[in-house]
Amino acid sequence: MSNSPPPEEREKADAxxxxxxxxxxxxxPYKWDQTIKDLDITVALDAKYKGKDLDVKISRNALKVAIKGQEPFIDGELPHAIRVDxxxxxLTTTGSTKxxxxxxxxxxxxxxxxxVITSAPKIDTSKIQPENSKLGDLDGETRGMVEKMMFDQRQKEQGKPTSDEQKKLDLLEKFKQQHPEMDFSNVKMG
Structure with a gap:
């Protein structure tokens, strides 16, 4: 008997x-969006600011985005490394804003x-649904890996075997059928 909450309570908690x-x-003070490969951040500014008024530093493990002499929009450690180069x-202008x-x-x-930075509130990454079009941008091999990871993640959350474990179980099943004379009762999977 599992003591997990009923689905409607779980949905309410999720919502x-x-x-x-x-x-x-x-x-x-910024908006951000990501794909599995990259991250895009936008900060809206007053149109009076120019590139020279800004203080933007991108390093392998940290990011700073500020207007010189003002409280930064972003300033902190990144949760994971980036490719700086x-x-x-x-800086772009759209109508009266930049x-x-x-x-x-x-x-x-x-x-x-x-x-984006470790001091910012977290999002629940297990709820991310990558758009299929984005998966479609990946080459076949990478896409297969991502889809397999997503499948395995879902299987794990539901306490089911991952694709690799399932493959082993299927192989063992096949082998058992081909060799009915052998005793498999002590076989351990792992």
Missing amino acids: EARAKEQAEQAAL ESTWT EIAVHLDKVNQMEWWPH
């Missing part, structure tokens, strides 16, 4: 957690980030 997460993210920032757009290229292109 509340999502609402809290959205509120926390909305309160940040592949990461960029630009925007700093920062693009960070992840070193490990197989993991979701819970936040």
Whole structure:
């Protein structure tokens, strides 16, 4: 008998957690979005600022985005390393506002980030649903790996065997059928 809450309570808790997460993210002085490979951050600015007024530093494990002499929008440690030479920032003007757009290229292109900097509120990365179009951008091998990771993650959460474990179980089943004379009662999987 498992003592997990009934599905409707779990859904309510999920919805509340999502609402809290959205509120926390909305309160940040920047917006951010990610794919499995990279991260994009935008900061809206007053149109009077120019590139020379900004203080943007991108390093392997830290990021700072600020207007000189003011409280930074972002200043802290990154949760994971980035490729500095592949990461960029630009200042763009849209009508009466300007925007700093920062693009960070992840070193490990197989993991979701819970936040941009470690001091910021986290998002629940297990709830990320990568858009299929993004998966479609990956080459066949990488896409297969990502899909397998996502499948294995879901299986683990449900206490089911991962694809590799399932393969072993299937092979063992096949082998048992081919060799009915052998006793497999003591075989341990692992």
